Amino acid sequence: MGDITQQPGRLRPAPENFLSEDQVKAVGAGRRDFLRKSFMAASAAMAAPLAARASEGDPNILNLPAWSTSLGQPVATTPYGMPSKFESQLVRRESPGLARVGGASVSFAPLQGLFGIITPSGLHFERHHQGWQDVDPTRHRLMINGSDDSLLKKPKVYTMDELMRMPSVSRIHFIECGANTGLEWGNVAVPTVQYTHGMLSCSEFTGVPLKTLLEDCGVDTKKARYVLAEGADGSSMTRTIPMEMVESGEVFVAYGQNGEMLRPENGYPLRLVVPGVQGVSWVKWLRRIEVGDQPYATKDEAVHYIDLLPNGLHRQYSSIQECKSVITTPSGGQTLVDKGFFNVSGLAWSGRGRIKQVDVSFDGGINWQSARLEGPIQNKALTRFNINWVWDGKPAILQSRAMDETGYVQPTYGQLRKVRGTKSIYHNNAIQSWKVVESGEVTNVQVL
Amino acid sequence: MSRFSKSILAVALGMSVFGSASAVDNFHGVGRQATPAEVKAWDIDVRPDFKGLPKGKGNVERGNELFEEKCASCHGSFGESNEVFTPLAGGTTKDDIKTGRVKGLSSGELPQRTTFTKVATISTVFDYIQRAMPWTAPKSLKPDEVYAILAYLLNLQEIVPADFELSDKNIADVQKLLPNRNGMTTDHGLWPGASAKKGGIGNGGVPDVKNVACMKNCKPEVQIGSTLPDYARTAHGELADQNRNFGPVRGTRTLGPEAARKAADASTLDLATKSGCMACHGVKNKIVGPGFNEVVARYQGQPDAESRLIAKVKAGGQGVWGSIPMPPNAHIKDDDLKTLVQWILAGSK
Numbered sequence: 001m002g003d004i005t006q007q008p009g010r011l012r013p014a015p016e017n018f019l020s021e022d023q024v025k026a027v028g029a030g031r032r033d034f035l036r037k038s039f040m041a042a043s044a045a046m047a048a049p050l051a052a053r054a055s056e057g058d059p060n061i062l063n064l065p066a067w068s069t070s071l072g073q074p075v076a077t078t079p080y081g082m083p084s085k086f087e088s089q090l091v092r093r094e095s096p097g098l099a100r101v102g103g104a105s106v107s108f109a110p111l112q113g114l115f116g117i118i119t120p121s122g123l124h125f126e127r128h129h130q131g132w133q134d135v136d137p138t139r140h141r142l143m144i145n146g147s148d149d150s151l152l153k154k155p156k157v158y159t160m161d162e163l164m165r166m167p168s169v170s171r172i173h174f175i176e177c178g179a180n181t182g183l184e185w186g187n188v189a190v191p192t193v194q195y196t197h198g199m200l201s202c203s204e205f206t207g208v209p210l211k212t213l214l215e216d217c218g219v220d221t222k223k224a225r226y227v228l229a230e231g232a233d234g235s236s237m238t239r240t241i242p243m244e245m246v247e248s249g250e251v252f253v254a255y256g257q258n259g260e261m262l263r264p265e266n267g268y269p270l271r272l273v274v275p276g277v278q279g280v281s282w283v284k285w286l287r288r289i290e291v292g293d294q295p296y297a298t299k300d301e302a303v304h305y306i307d308l309l310p311n312g313l314h315r316q317y318s319s320i321q322e323c324k325s326v327i328t329t330p331s332g333g334q335t336l337v338d339k340g341f342f343n344v345s346g347l348a349w350s351g352r353g354r355i356k357q358v359d360v361s362f363d364g365g366i367n368w369q370s371a372r373l374e375g376p377i378q379n380k381a382l383t384r385f386n387i388n389w390v391w392d393g394k395p396a397i398l399q400s401r402a403m404d405e406t407g408y409v410q411p412t413y414g415q416l417r418k419v420r421g422t423k424s425i426y427h428n429n430a431i432q433s434w435k436v437v438e439s440g441e442v443t444n445v446q447v448l
Numbered sequence: 449m450s451r452f453s454k455s456i457l458a459v460a461l462g463m464s465v466f467g468s469a470s471a472v473d474n475f476h477g478v479g480r481q482a483t484p485a486e487v488k489a490w491d492i493d494v495r496p497d498f499k500g501l502p503k504g505k506g507n508v509e510r511g512n513e514l515f516e517e518k519c520a521s522c523h524g525s526f527g528e529s530n531e532v533f534t535p536l537a538g539g540t541t542k543d544d545i546k547t548g549r550v551k552g553l554s555s556g557e558l559p560q561r562t563t564f565t566k567v568a569t570i571s572t573v574f575d576y577i578q579r580a581m582p583w584t585a586p587k588s589l590k591p592d593e594v595y596a597i598l599a600y601l602l603n604l605q606e607i608v609p610a611d612f613e614l615s616d617k618n619i620a621d622v623q624k625l626l627p628n629r630n631g632m633t634t635d636h637g638l639w640p641g642a643s644a645k646k647g648g649i650g651n652g653g654v655p656d657v658k659n660v661a662c663m664k665n666c667k668p669e670v671q672i673g674s675t676l677p678d679y680a681r682t683a684h685g686e687l688a689d690q691n692r693n694f695g696p697v698r699g700t701r702t703l704g705p706e707a708a709r710k711a712a713d714a715s716t717l718d719l720a721t722k723s724g725c726m727a728c729h730g731v732k733n734k735i736v737g738p739g740f741n742e743v744v745a746r747y748q749g750q751p752d753a754e755s756r757l758i759a760k761v762k763a764g765g766q767g768v769w770g771s772i773p774m775p776p777n778a779h780i781k782d783d784d785l786k787t788l789v790q791w792i793l794a795g796s797k
Contacts, residue, residue: 086692086693087692089689089690089691089692089693089699090690090691090692093684093685093690095684096683096684096685097683100531100532100533100735101532101533101727101728101735101736102721102724102726102727103583103724103727104533110690112690112691113691113692113695129580130580130583130586131724131727143482143486143487143490144482145482145487145491147495147499147500148499154481155481155482155487156479156480156481156482157479157480157481157482157486158478158479162475162478162479165475165478166475166478187673187674188674188675188676188677188680189677189680190680190684191676191680191681191683191684191687191702192684192687192690194690195684215474216474216475216478216479217479225641225642225647225648228493230490230493234580234586234587235579235580235586236492236579236580236586236587238493238575238579241641242639242640242641242642242648242649243641244640244641244642244648245640245641276640277640287490288490288491290491290493292495294495294496294497295496295649296493296495296496297495297496297568297569297571297572298493298572298575298576299572299573299575299576299580302566302567302568302569302572302632303563303566303567303572303573303576306566306632307636308553308561309633310554311554312549312550312551312553312554312555312631313553313631313632313633314553314566314631314632314633315632315633315634315635315636315638316568316632316633316634317634317638317639317649317650318636318638318639319638319639319640320637320638320639320640320653322638322655329696329697330696330697332676333684333687333690333691333699333700333702334687334691334697334698334699334700335697335698335699335700336696336697337695337696337697337698342696343696351640352653357661359661359663363670364670364672365666365667365670366665366666366667366669366670367663367664367665367666368661368662368663368664368666369663397670401659401661403661408655409658409659409660409661410659411657411658411659412659413673414673415657415658415659416657418657419656419657420656427638435672435675441700442697442700443675443676443681444675444676445672445674445675445676446672446673446674446675447670447671447672447673448671448672448673
């Protein structure tokens with residue numbers, strides 16, 4: 001950076017001119033952070049002469065920026081488009097200390113900066129049990145068989161070619177890890193909404209209803225009341241799913257996600273979509289479906305994903321993600337830029353259906369007001385809510401409380417712990433509280 | 449009435465013909481019958497009633513050898529290790545084996561739950577070892593080896609004696625001794641299928657809490673149960689860098705500029721993490737493979753250390769550090785590989 005000539009008082013036509021030849025090469029080689037730094041240096045260099053003119057107005061208006069006075073990039077410069085270089089801070093992140101091995105860990109979606117309800121595929125949260133794989137779609141197979149021959153007339157094998165010829169559905173659903181917010185069962189443990197609630201994403205998925213496939217194989221649903229889904233990765237993850245859900249038509253084998261194929265981290269080329277049910281049942285890299293007449297007690301429903309109760313019993317086969325919500329702006333680890341007007345925004349969802357109402361409190365739950373719900377409100381999908389707020393600079397505690405179409409109201413920490421204690425790990429859907437102090441800093445607190 | 453509406457009619461007719469054809473002929477030309485050999489190759493699940501259990505046997509002694517060779521690097525020689533995964537063994541008593549309920553789960557005496565304090569079905573453990581273990585070479589164990597390893601684990605848990613041989617014939621008897629075999633309940637509302645009364649699981653979806661949507665003066669005061677501890681505020685890095693620098697909020701600055709610079713310098717560690725190295729190696733500790741400090745100790749002073757290590761990382765290998773193989777890493781770009789190896793040899797700083 002030292003060889004950038006700074007000549008105060010001279011305007012330059014384009015940021016490229018601030019770079020030496022070597023620096024341009026570095027940028028060309030993909031070191032974009034470098035460009036950003038140079039750009040900042042350039043802005044700093046420009047600031048001095050402009051300060052004198054501040055009385056006339058905003059220098060960003062008075063002095064045309066480079067992007068207004070130069071030729072832009074040609075089409076297909078990045079054949080697969082990337083976010084702006086200014087967006088590098090909102091990425092998936094791990095929570096230090098949560099897992100020792102990256103192959104069996106979690107990365108959280110940056111909910112604190114996302115809008116609407118669709119999670120960009122590259123920011124979709126990750127949870128792998130034995131690392132992720134990039135499976136060759138031309139060699140991937142889906143097998144459907146029965147735990148014995150009487151349950152299914154004809155065990156079948158489908159290629160991706162064949163699955164993608166079948167009648168498809170496209171539906172928007174949320175997926176939430178059963179352990180989302182699990183770090184907070186006992187007490188506040190993590191600073192931001194990315195780590196408290198970021199094992200949550202929502203996409204439009206495209207694929208074939210499992211019901212269609214099972215019928216194609218001649219399933220006997222009188223006997224076969226359970227379905228086992230199995231992955232093609234090293235862990236070959238398995239989970240039991242009730243036939244009732246399959247029969248409802250809601251469960252499907254998906255290859256599409258947000259208009260493109262699934263991402264490898266999300267199960268490319270095929271995953272199960274089990275709307276309203278915790279993410280572990282949405283088996284990735286799906287290779288096999290077995291129909292059976294009893295549940296399977298697989299590792300992830302007999303050792304993990306079981307909820308410890310105060311009496312020492314574990315709840316087994318707990319699957320539904322109950323109604324929950326969280327304010328994402330403002331949220332923990334953020335600081336409000338100033339007093340005055342804010343659009344407080346957040347997400348609500350329920351594994352039992354549609355969101356009916358979301359209420360927001362600014363005084364820690366003494367008084368509540370209903371928020372605006374952004375439509376269309378969809379079954380087992382995220383719903384975005386917004387509410388106006390004028391911050392007077394005084395301490396406040398922000399909470400959101402969702403109600404779903406069954407009339408179930410999201411519980412408080414006190415209510416949940418009374419029944420389930422503090423060691424459950426899974427299915428924490430308590431009301432989240434964010435405390436705002438005079439400085440505008442927002443922190444994570446728990447209101448009982 | 450034009451040709452246009454006629455053509456719509458023709459399309460509609462055409463569709464109905466195809467529609468009925470597919471209903472009769474299921475998706476003609478789509479999918480084919482699985483061969484018995486194919487089903488056998490993939491249908492490896494073992495259920496609680498032992499359907500799917502392969503024939504075979506293995507004793508504690510053989511299990512001990514196999515465990516030391518293939519499992520101990522992650523789980524510890526006695527399944528006790530908490531370094532990589534939560535412990536497998538420990539936490540149960542003779543009395544638990546009698547009652548089938550692990551007392552420590554309710555008394556609060558257990559520092560940490562182990563696999564055997566939780567699992568109620570022995571089939572689960574067999575199934576999982578067979579399908580997913582060892583960590584870097586899943587599905588490589590033969591049935592007799594799975595029986596032996598499971599026999600060793602059962603012995604560690606003092607469920608079976610040291611001279612025990614586990615087999616498909618006696619595994620159902622061992623099930624009756626599992627310390628937490630009576631420790632599960634399905635009496636909850638979180639099963640999305642039929643209720644137990646209707647032959648399924650659970651209470652049919654009845655929630656266990658009941659909040660109401662009170663709107664005004666809902667409680668006399670706000671009771672704060674917990675706030676963010678100081679260590680947790682900074683444990684997740686610079687929060688200012690995890691938000692946009694424009695918009696209604698900024699990320700709160702949690703670290704000083706010095707710490708922020710350090711975090712930026714951790715980019716090679718980041719590269720190592722992204723390249724998959726940190727899944728098996730620690731900087732200062734062994735995980736599945738050797739710690740980088742051990743690698744440095746072994747290769748230090750060798751003039752060709754860099755090129756040899758680059759070749760090793762690329763091709764993978766087995767035997768130098770034990771029997772768990774290192775997978776090949778052809779996906780890492782040459783430049784990155786060089787950066788990584790130089791970083792490792794320089795002490796991973």
